[in-house]
Amino acid sequence: MSLWDKLEAVPNWVLYILVLLAMAYPIFRPLGLPIVVGGPSQEAYKAVDATPEGTYAVFHIAYGAGGKPTLQPAAVAMSHHLFEKNLKVIYFCDNAVDLANIWGIFDEVSPDTRYGKEYGSDYVVLSLTGPFLTQAAVVLSNLLETIPTDARGQSLKGMPMFQGYTETEDINIVCQLTTSGDISEGWVYQAVSRYERRLVGGWLSMMTSSMIPYYQAGQIQGFIDGSKGAADYEVLTNKPGEAVKITDILSLTQVVYLLFIIIGNVGYFGKKYMGGGK
Amino acid sequence: MISADPGIWIAAFFTIAATSYVFRDNPAFKFAEHTFVGCAAGYSVAWNLTQLQRVGLTPMMERGIYTYLIPIVLGLTVYFQYSTEYRWIARYGVAFMMGQGIGMALRAKMREDFIMQLRATVTPLDSALGIVIFILVITGALHFVFTVKRVESEPFRTLTIIGRYGILVALGASFGNTVMTRLGQYQGRMIFLIRDWLGLVA
Numbered sequence: 001m002s003l004w005d006k007l008e009a010v011p012n013w014v015l016y017i018l019v020l021l022a023m024a025y026p027i028f029r030p031l032g033l034p035i036v037v038g039g040p041s042q043e044a045y046k047a048v049d050a051t052p053e054g055t056y057a058v059f060h061i062a063y064g065a066g067g068k069p070t071l072q073p074a075a076v077a078m079s080h081h082l083f084e085k086n087l088k089v090i091y092f093c094d095n096a097v098d099l100a101n102i103w104g105i106f107d108e109v110s111p112d113t114r115y116g117k118e119y120g121s122d123y124v125v126l127s128l129t130g131p132f133l134t135q136a137a138v139v140l141s142n143l144l145e146t147i148p149t150d151a152r153g154q155s156l157k158g159m160p161m162f163q164g165y166t167e168t169e170d171i172n173i174v175c176q177l178t179t180s181g182d183i184s185e186g187w188v189y190q191a192v193s194r195y196e197r198r199l200v201g202g203w204l205s206m207m208t209s210s211m212i213p214y215y216q217a218g219q220i221q222g223f224i225d226g227s228k229g230a231a232d233y234e235v236l237t238n239k240p241g242e243a244v245k246i247t248d249i250l251s252l253t254q255v256v257y258l259l260f261i262i263i264g265n266v267g268y269f270g271k272k273y274m275g276g277g278k
Numbered sequence: 279m280i281s282a283d284p285g286i287w288i289a290a291f292f293t294i295a296a297t298s299y300v301f302r303d304n305p306a307f308k309f310a311e312h313t314f315v316g317c318a319a320g321y322s323v324a325w326n327l328t329q330l331q332r333v334g335l336t337p338m339m340e341r342g343i344y345t346y347l348i349p350i351v352l353g354l355t356v357y358f359q360y361s362t363e364y365r366w367i368a369r370y371g372v373a374f375m376m377g378q379g380i381g382m383a384l385r386a387k388m389r390e391d392f393i394m395q396l397r398a399t400v401t402p403l404d405s406a407l408g409i410v411i412f413i414l415v416i417t418g419a420l421h422f423v424f425t426v427k428r429v430e431s432e433p434f435r436t437l438t439i440i441g442r443y444g445i446l447v448a449l450g451a452s453f454g455n456t457v458m459t460r461l462g463q464y465q466g467r468m469i470f471l472i473r474d475w476l477g478l479v480a
Contacts, residue, residue, distance in 0.1 A: 016300050023461070023468045027479055069466020070459070096325050129329035131375065133382040148337050189386030206459040209452040216411075217398030219390060226455075227462040242469075249465045250458065257457055 004274070007267030015260055022256045026248035033251050035244065040215060041232030044200045044222030047173065048078065051198075053086040055172040056165075058139055058197075060187070061105075064097045067179035067204060072101060073243035074202050074230035075177050076108045081237050082175070083115040083122075088161050090171075092126040092139060099127055099151055108241075120150075120159040127151040132183050136190035140171060140197065171195075177202035177224070184211050192219050202229065279477040290475040293467045417441030 051057060059082065063071040082089050091102050102125050111117040126147060128135045138146045144156055144165065156162055174191040176199070178184055184203055191197040202224035203211060214220045224233055227250055230243035281287065295310035330350070338346040355371035358364045399415050420434065421441035472478050 013301060019461075020468070023465055024472060027469060027472050066463060069464075069469075070462040096321050127329070129326055129333065131379055133379060137382065147333060148341075149332060153332070185391075186383075188390050189383055193386035193390050204459040205462065206452065206456040208455050209448060213395055213398070214390070217394050219394060226459055227465075228458075245469075246462065246465050249468070250461055253461050253465070254458065257461075 002271070004267045004271035007263050008271065009267075010260065010263065015256075018256050019253055022253045023249050026252055027245075030245065031248045031252065033248055035231050035235050035247055037232045037235055038225065038229065040223045040225060041229045041236065042222070043215075044202070044224055044229075045081070045233060045236040047198055047200050047221035048081050048085065048175065051085060051087055051173045055087060056090060056170045057082055057087045058090045058092065058171055058174045058191075060136075060174070060176040060178065060183070061091060061093045061098045061102050062176065062178040062180060062183050063101070064095065064179065067177075068101060069246070070204055070227050071177045071179070071202060071224075071230065072104065073227070073241055073246070074224045074233055075101070075105050076241060077230060077233040077237050077239060077243070078175060078177075078202070078224075079105050079109045079111070080239050081233075083109065083111050083117055084237075086122075087172075089123040090126060090139065090143075091123065092128060092135075094128050094130075094132070094135060099125070102151075120154065121161050124156070124159060124161060125151040126156075132180075132186045133190060136186060137194070140174075140190060140195045171197055173198045173200065175200045175202070179204050179207075181207055181210060185214075188214050188219050200224075281475050281477060286475050290471060293471060297464075297467070414441065414444035418444050421445065 048057075059075075059078070061075060079089070091105075093099050093102055109115075111123060112119070117123060126139070126143075127150075128138065128147065144162060147156060149155055150159075174187060174197050176183065176187050178201075181203075184201055184207065187199055187201070191199045199220050200222050201211065201215075201220050203226070205226035205228070208223075208225050211220070211223065215223055224230055227243055227246045231247040234240050234243050281290075292310045292313070295306040296314075298304055299307045334346050334350055337343050352371045352374050355367050358367040399412060403409055403412060417437045418441040421438045423438075473480075
């Protein structure tokens with residue numbers, strides 16, 4: 001096997017071990033690399049910031065366990081912002097894992113002690129089921145009639161935050177964090193197209209290339225692009241947390257990947273132009 | 279200090295077992311995989327039954343909204359899939375769900391995915407990015423025209439090559455984002471193992 005062949009086919013285990021080391025190193029010794037806030041994150045922040053106090057925000061959590069490391073920091077940072085803006089927040093999810101994620105957000109944000117917010121007066125958690133487009137339509141149009149109780153089984157109509165609630169007129173903004181392309185697009189169909197609400201998204205980086213046309217076309221106000229977007233939002237809200245720490249790990253690991261892409265290409269082109277068989 | 283919480287140990291075991299697949303398939307990975315699928319299925323059944331009781335049965339019994347019987351019965355018809363003789367009944371439930379989904383999505387899909395995207399592609403031609411997007415949309419679409427003979431001759435051939443490079447750049451960006459996503463998903467587990475399980479950092 002020639003040198004070019006070896007460069008082209010580095011064993012997987014070498015790559016995996018180097019990636020694991022690159023992931024572990026910044027946990028022990030944070031690099032503190034600067035975070036340059038991206039445009040979409042800034043626009044997402046501005047959209048939430050421009051929401052009038054006292055109006056309602058719908059916050060859909062749909063990333064399960066797989067998306068939690070990436071999107072939970074974004075949910076925490078965004079929740080801080082929503083409570084700071086004194087919005088009435090309707091959290092909702094459609095499975096047990098996301099319900100646990102929502103309670104986890106409250107553990108970190110502490111809306112009651114930090115912002116003086118009260119469950120049922122300033123925020124509520126709903127758990128729904130069924131096809132997503134129907135769920136979105138229910139939340140935006142006919143919530144109190146269709147969903148009698150919150151996730152804890154308390155009556156929604158009896159809650160102070162729903163006294164005088166006029167459904168879609170009061171909901172000013174929809175925020176959604178998800179690992180599902182169908183849900184991200186579904187919100188564009190329902191919140192933007194059908195009910196003409198402002199929409200802020202958040203998803204895994206791998207979904208960005210399919211979702212960015214909606215942002216460029218102005219259908220989505222701004223978005224959080226995976227861990228990097230979450231770190232941006234933490235910087236913007238001035239509450240550095242888990243995502244800022246993660247950014248160091250991401251940066252170093254990407255360097256390892258880039259290095260191996262270069263090595264693989266050197267092997268490929270070396271073999272092609274300089275010869276060297278087996 | 280290493281964690282004394284059994285829950286953390288179980289989570290650490292499953293994290294390592296699931297990760298072990300990158301080296302080769304093994305019994306620990308299989309065990310983790312089957313446990314995950316079993317738990318997810320069990321959770322899903324319990325969750326949906328609870329929701330049915332909370333959103334469907336309770337309001338029907340307490341508030342007398344008997345129209346809720348219609349979706350419940352339609353949902354139950356899906357179980358006729360398991361009967362060879364009465365399988366046809368399941369089509370009603372499935373047809374209703376599909377019809378409802380299509381009805382809700384069709385109008386919005388046409389507007390948001392087609393008309394709005396088309397408008398966004400052709401209107402902002404006042405920036406370099408807008409022009410690049412416009413050119414690559416046209417040439418990218420041209421690359422997939424196979425029915426007209428003329429696309430094999432110049433200048434169409436050059437245009438389709440430009441389109442092909444545009445598609446390759448998009449795929450490269452998509453691949454880069456996928457790598458970043460996977461790393462982002464795993465780094466949460468790395469932090470868990472090093473901080474929460476082994477207690478090596480605060």
